[in-house]
Amino acid sequence: MDTIYYLVLVPMIYLAFFVFSVGTIIRLINIWRKPKFPTTLQIYPEKKPSWLWTLFDTFLLNSARRHNPVLWFFLMVFHFCFLLLIIGHLELIKDFRILQIIEHEIFLGKGFIGLILSISLIFFLFRRFVSPTKDLSVPEDYYLLILLFLAVIFGSEMDWARTLYGYEEMGVEDYRGYLMSLFLLKPDISFVDAPGHSFMLVLHVFFANLFLMFFPFSKIIHSFLSLPLNKLRRG
Amino acid sequence: MEEKLREELIKLFESKLSKPMQMYLETCSRCGICTPACHAYASMPQAKYTPAYRAEVVRRIFKKYFKLQGKIAPALGAAKVLDENTLDELYEAAYSCTGCRRCMVYCPFGIDTQQIMSIAKLLLIGANAEPELLTMLADVSVSKGEGIEDMKESFMQGLKRLEDQVLEKWKMEAGEMEAGETPIPIDVEGADLLYVALAGAHSIIPAAAVFNAAGEKWTLSFFEAVNFGAFVGDPTKTKLILDRIVNEANRLKVKEVCICECGTAFRVMKQMSGSQPFEVSSITDVHAKYIREGKIKLDKSKLNLPVTYHDPCQIARNGGVIDAPRYVLQQLGADYRELSADPKYNWCCGGGGGLVAMGDETHDFRMKSAKVKADQVQQTEAKILATACENCHAQLSDISKHYNMDVEVKYLSSMVADALIQ
Ligand code: SF4
Ligand code: SF4
Numbered sequence: 001m002d003t004i005y006y007l008v009l010v011p012m013i014y015l016a017f018f019v020f021s022v023g024t025i026i027r028l029i030n031i032w033r034k035p036k037f038p039t040t041l042q043i044y045p046e047k048k049p050s051w052l053w054t055l056f057d058t059f060l061l062n063s064a065r066r067h068n069p070v071l072w073f074f075l076m077v078f079h080f081c082f083l084l085l086i087i088g089h090l091e092l093i094k095d096f097r098i099l100q101i102i103e104h105e106i107f108l109g110k111g112f113i114g115l116i117l118s119i120s121l122i123f124f125l126f127r128r129f130v131s132p133t134k135d136l137s138v139p140e141d142y143y144l145l146i147l148l149f150l151a152v153i154f155g156s157e158m159d160w161a162r163t164l165y166g167y168e169e170m171g172v173e174d175y176r177g178y179l180m181s182l183f184l185l186k187p188d189i190s191f192v193d194a195p196g197h198s199f200m201l202v203l204h205v206f207f208a209n210l211f212l213m214f215f216p217f218s219k220i221i222h223s224f225l226s227l228p229l230n231k232l233r234r235g
Numbered sequence: 236m237e238e239k240l241r242e243e244l245i246k247l248f249e250s251k252l253s254k255p256m257q258m259y260l261e262t263c264s265r266c267g268i269c270t271p272a273c274h275a276y277a278s279m280p281q282a283k284y285t286p287a288y289r290a291e292v293v294r295r296i297f298k299k300y301f302k303l304q305g306k307i308a309p310a311l312g313a314a315k316v317l318d319e320n321t322l323d324e325l326y327e328a329a330y331s332c333t334g335c336r337r338c339m340v341y342c343p344f345g346i347d348t349q350q351i352m353s354i355a356k357l358l359l360i361g362a363n364a365e366p367e368l369l370t371m372l373a374d375v376s377v378s379k380g381e382g383i384e385d386m387k388e389s390f391m392q393g394l395k396r397l398e399d400q401v402l403e404k405w406k407m408e409a410g411e412m413e414a415g416e417t418p419i420p421i422d423v424e425g426a427d428l429l430y431v432a433l434a435g436a437h438s439i440i441p442a443a444a445v446f447n448a449a450g451e452k453w454t455l456s457f458f459e460a461v462n463f464g465a466f467v468g469d470p471t472k473t474k475l476i477l478d479r480i481v482n483e484a485n486r487l488k489v490k491e492v493c494i495c496e497c498g499t500a501f502r503v504m505k506q507m508s509g510s511q512p513f514e515v516s517s518i519t520d521v522h523a524k525y526i527r528e529g530k531i532k533l534d535k536s537k538l539n540l541p542v543t544y545h546d547p548c549q550i551a552r553n554g555g556v557i558d559a560p561r562y563v564l565q566q567l568g569a570d571y572r573e574l575s576a577d578p579k580y581n582w583c584c585g586g587g588g589g590l591v592a593m594g595d596e597t598h599d600f601r602m603k604s605a606k607v608k609a610d611q612v613q614q615t616e617a618k619i620l621a622t623a624c625e626n627c628h629a630q631l632s633d634i635s636k637h638y639n640m641d642v643e644v645k646y647l648s649s650m651v652a653d654a655l656i657q
Binding site: 218 | 252253254255256257258259261262263264270271272276280282285287288291302303304310311312313336340341342344345346347350506507509551553554557579
């Protein structure tokens, strides 16, 4: 068991981050090396300033709001919570003063954000079982949602699992110790391998690793491409 | 399918992979938000008529030959081998899409299904599986252009026969005639405006009358505007047909090239002619300008029936000419009713992308897929349906007959010519 814990919490993490970053960079470079399109791909009527509308379309999902408000609601909730979780994870490495502009406890959300995210993921998954979205979907779409769901559910419920032991086990300081050791390339999992709910951490990390390794080969690349594509439409 | 042909087709595919195209193919999250955007799906709710499904037919081939995921784990993204079956799917996807780009307005990323379908069309050409009629029309158009020197004489004689009809709509002053001006000037070096018409008197007579009424220094192009190369998705023929007009405009040193009522011709000329010493305008824009500048006067009492206007997709949503036709209709004194509160959401007529040019072969599909268009027009209770594209005009006339609509389909330019005050 210790070996499995070690493999997931150390080499697999390094591998996942390597595949994620190198894969994503290569994919983006490949796109950027393609020739420019010779003419406009804009939609009219145009609204100025186009960059501002591009930001509006990209970050507030304007067209989704207009054409599928229920899906838009869940998409907004999902993406916002995802952003909060990224902030939460960064703060598990060290304090970032800038992230504390609005003061909050570490770890952000106390598991509720993850729960909301899971509910959105269940919604996204279920709508893929109904036509016509079902007819458009390919296996990748289901796997990605399931992977994310598993990563999120184990991650977010760790905080609740701690309450079972009176909140002493595996707190913020332990995660910081572990993540810092990974950062400094002196991996030490002794901070987080205590019996109890550490299996949840291992599962969380395992699924998150799979997700990260899948990222550069999947449609999630839209996180980088949405902005330039929306700019093309706005002209 | 033979391996050699497949390799050639993959090369053709690769030639279409520009930066935006690659992004379109990489990004779709298959969220389905675009589903209700397509008139074909809205009229016949079948998955194959959704924009994303169409695009997936191309995207699955992309995954197979251009993506690591498709090579390592093809099942994950349902990557597909390019074979005879896929060609059939490509045909159905490409020739049930009119390239209206209404779905692009719905998509949170702005994915352009028309662009993706242009890959399907090119692959079909490469496999000799495209609609023969469209290629034939494109070839005829190209060869007509090549043999223009031999045809000039007969073309000019044909124009002579139309002159009386132009004069019926707008009489020229005796002085103008004495100065050698003709009702349909052609090949005039130093003219301000080159008018590119369609083959057919309906595209020349009203336009000529309005140019003459406005005192425009204009000249008619030897070439017809329609670009069958663009319909069939052949970049080489598209460019050949486009370039000869560009060359003519440069030879005559005109300041403006005005495209007749043809959506594809306008968009191709406006967006693909590159940086040139002349402006490109649509005839509707030019008419609006004449009215605004007081160069022509219109009789506001002629239109006594309610009017609506169908925005041709390639001219409005994809070409930006939106205010001009509304202004012209207002100046015609029309009891005007909008088809769609926001013109960028106007339904496509269902005849674009070469479907009308394919004639009877597509008639059944065109009529069924235009159900939403027919409903939209009927809801306005308009008795005149104006438009500014020959393709749309033909399709709307077919729809009107098919759905027994009590509406007369008219060209906007003819309405302007008929209302000229001498
Ligand atoms: S709306 Fe855009 S991302 Fe969603 S399925 Fe349609 S094309 Fe794909
Ligand atoms: S471009 Fe128009 S016809 Fe083609 S899929 Fe999109 S909405 Fe449908």
